[in-house]
Amino acid sequence: MTQLPGPDAVARELAQFGKRLGMALPALNGAAAAQGGCSAKHAVFSHDKLTLYRFEPLARAADLRPVLICYALVNRPYMMDLQEDRSLIRALLKAGLDVYLIDWGYPDGADRLLGLDDYINDYLDRCVQRILAAHDIDAVNLLGVCQGGTFSLCYTALQPDKVKNLITMVAPVDFKTPENLLSKWVQGIDVDLMTQSGNVQGALLNLAFLSLMPFRLTQQKYVGLVASADNTAELENFMRMEKWIFDSPDQAAAAFGEFIRWFYQENRLIRGNLEIGGRKVDLARITQPVLNLYALRDHLVPPSASTALGGCIGSADYSPVGIDTGHIGMYVSGTGLREVPSKIVDWLHSQAARE
Amino acid sequence: MSESHDPTGAWREALAQGQQAFLKFYAEQAPGQPMPQFAEWWAKFGAPKTSPGPDAAGLYLAACDHFYALTRAFMEQLPKQPNAALDAQSLAKKFQAGLEEWFQKSGAPGKTAWTQGLELPSLGVTRQQQELWQRVLELTKRYQELQSELSAQWSAVGREAAQKFGAELAAASKSGKGFADLKSLYDRWIENAEKAYSAHAHQEKYAGLLSGLTNTLNEIKAKQRELIECWAQQFDLPTRTEINSVHSRLKAMQQQLHGLREKSTAKRAAAPAAKAKAKPRAKPKRAARKPARKR
Numbered sequence: 001m002t003q004l005p006g007p008d009a010v011a012r013e014l015a016q017f018g019k020r021l022g023m024a025l026p027a028l029n030g031a032a033a034a035q036g037g038c039s040a041k042h043a044v045f046s047h048d049k050l051t052l053y054r055f056e057p058l059a060r061a062a063d064l065r066p067v068l069i070c071y072a073l074v075n076r077p078y079m080m081d082l083q084e085d086r087s088l089i090r091a092l093l094k095a096g097l098d099v100y101l102i103d104w105g106y107p108d109g110a111d112r113l114l115g116l117d118d119y120i121n122d123y124l125d126r127c128v129q130r131i132l133a134a135h136d137i138d139a140v141n142l143l144g145v146c147q148g149g150t151f152s153l154c155y156t157a158l159q160p161d162k163v164k165n166l167i168t169m170v171a172p173v174d175f176k177t178p179e180n181l182l183s184k185w186v187q188g189i190d191v192d193l194m195t196q197s198g199n200v201q202g203a204l205l206n207l208a209f210l211s212l213m214p215f216r217l218t219q220q221k222y223v224g225l226v227a228s229a230d231n232t233a234e235l236e237n238f239m240r241m242e243k244w245i246f247d248s249p250d251q252a253a254a255a256f257g258e259f260i261r262w263f264y265q266e267n268r269l270i271r272g273n274l275e276i277g278g279r280k281v282d283l284a285r286i287t288q289p290v291l292n293l294y295a296l297r298d299h300l301v302p303p304s305a306s307t308a309l310g311g312c313i314g315s316a317d318y319s320p321v322g323i324d325t326g327h328i329g330m331y332v333s334g335t336g337l338r339e340v341p342s343k344i345v346d347w348l349h350s351q352a353a354r355e
Numbered sequence: 356m357s358e359s360h361d362p363t364g365a366w367r368e369a370l371a372q373g374q375q376a377f378l379k380f381y382a383e384q385a386p387g388q389p390m391p392q393f394a395e396w397w398a399k400f401g402a403p404k405t406s407p408g409p410d411a412a413g414l415y416l417a418a419c420d421h422f423y424a425l426t427r428a429f430m431e432q433l434p435k436q437p438n439a440a441l442d443a444q445s446l447a448k449k450f451q452a453g454l455e456e457w458f459q460k461s462g463a464p465g466k467t468a469w470t471q472g473l474e475l476p477s478l479g480v481t482r483q484q485q486e487l488w489q490r491v492l493e494l495t496k497r498y499q500e501l502q503s504e505l506s507a508q509w510s511a512v513g514r515e516a517a518q519k520f521g522a523e524l525a526a527a528s529k530s531g532k533g534f535a536d537l538k539s540l541y542d543r544w545i546e547n548a549e550k551a552y553s554a555h556a557h558q559e560k561y562a563g564l565l566s567g568l569t570n571t572l573n574e575i576k577a578k579q580r581e582l583i584e585c586w587a588q589q590f591d592l593p594t595r596t597e598i599n600s601v602h603s604r605l606k607a608m609q610q611q612l613h614g615l616r617e618k619s620t621a622k623r624a625a626a627p628a629a630k631a632k633a634k635p636r637a638k639p640k641r642a643a644r645k646p647a648r649k650r
């Protein structure tokens with residue numbers, strides 16, 4: 001016979017669960033004010049809905065070029081700086097790095113015609129130009145995250161002279177690897193029909209992301225939360241994360257359509273037939289040093305989608321590093337925060353030493 | 356227990372009594388006044404049918420009757436003796452088959468009504484709108500079919516998750532391992548459910564259903580927008596198509612402006628450089644000319 005908890009034990013556990021649930025609900029209300037984004041920063045440039053932020057230093061400046069973080073369009077960038085003890089940006093600042101961050105903003109109906117050409121060749125380039133001019137340098141260190149990593153690869157291939165070192169984090173490159181569930185789901189989507197009705201709602205994307213692991217993401221995580229009912233700090237952490245997860249901007253229709261069709265459906269980036277703004281994106285033109293950080297347990301961007309980069313770029317200095325965590329764990333988990341910032345800082349120092 | 360043999364009959368009777376009371380109350384409150392549309396509809400709901408065609412209450416009650424019969428048949432198969440052996444698997448299968456039959460039957464009347472509406476030709480002044488409505492109805496029907504298929508997939512996921520979970524419990528039993536608490540059992544259930552789901556979710560069929568649903572829903576949205584635009588045009592209200600057209604023009608102008616600015620900046624940057632380049636070239640010329648003058 002399978003040893004199962006006896007009736008008394010079950011009754012006790014259920015009673016305990018009910019009691020903790022009773023504590024958790026009001027405590028969660030108390031934690032509702034918890035906000036993401038903790039480090040001081042100021043806007044140095046804005047254009048349309050885009051804002052370029054520069055973070056205030058937290059340590060003596062390291063002798064390194066500034067780092068520009070290019071985040072994805074599908075979520076808000078404060079995930080990189082969620083709270084003091086869970087902030088990749090804070091760790092970089094403490095190492096003396098000069099950090100800039102692009103906030104793409106929340107596109108509305110007037111932005112529906114913004115395409116990848118606008119985001120990469122215009123917006124991203126404006127930010128790079130602004131930093132180059134401010135520091136009187138010829139090239140920046142570019143750190144691209146998730147979809148922002150894909151954008152950074154495209155940008156570097158198009159403007160190789162403006163990027164000194166490239167770091168990609170959980171960035172998809174091969175969009176059709178067998179583990180990529182999201183990719184399988186979008187193959188049959190009629191993109192024109194989808195974007196005909198305007199911007200794609202962030203809520204719809206959230207639904208798709210939740211559907212990747214529905215039992216864990218819509219049930220188990222909330223049941224597990226009850227265990228932290230008497231831990232205010234844990235509840236606040238949970239609420240910050242919960243707010244971030246569902247703080248999903250709508251996607252500009254044109255850019256979304258292009259991203260789904262060109263990248264997910266046609267896999268053009270790796271096939272070498274991608275053009276943005278009429279210019280071919282040739283990954284072989286990326287000859288600068290590249291650090292590729294990917295998560296070994298990533299359900300959104302499987303490792304195989306990221307590691308494909310090694311075979312496509314022209315760089316002789318390519319360092320792939322797998323971190324034993326999930327997609328979001330890269331920025332907030334203990335493993336991610338222990339390993340990712342130090343890998344970035346050490347790698348940038350070693351590259352600077354070679355300049 | 357006469358109501359247990361005809362529960363919908365009792366329901367129908369209660370409904371009729373309620374309607375009688377309502378009509379009496381209405382007549383007292385507004386003597387001689389015509390009945391408002393909603394009140395008229397309510398008074399007729401569930402009344403005996405006098406004309407052919409779909410009857411909402413009748414269809415609903417027929418479905419209730421069928422479900423009741425199915426449940427009764429299932430209960431009758433349960434062993435009468437408390438200690439008799441229970442073949443749960445075959446009973447569950449019979450109940451499932453009955454449910455499937457019920458779902459098929461309950462969907463059939465609606466299907467006929469849909470088909471009749473969709474087969475009518477679009478004619479006259481409002482031909483375009485009629486056609487759009489028909490397409491919306493067709494798509495809605497298609498959406499419901501796909502939704503049913505997806506539900507079937509989810510049922511299969513649930514079944515397979517239960518099988519996997521059961522197999523894990525059996526394996527734990529053999530190895531003598533136990534589960535300390537309900538939470539660990541629950542976590543194992545979630546793990547097995549995710550595995551069962553993942554096996555389906557990665558299949559082409561599942562992906563096809565998801566994209567089919569998305570495409571159908573998007574087309575419904577697009578057609579509904581067209582209908583709204585037809586209406587808006589009648590009142591000279593701005594439409595999304597018009598706004599999109601303005602956006603396109605604005606974007607083209609912005610791009611032109613951006614291009615002109617870049618050209619102008621490049622020209623300004625190139626001018627001093629050209630001047631600087633021009634000077635050294637001029638020197639040797641002047642230098643060459645000077646001796647000539649001297650001569």
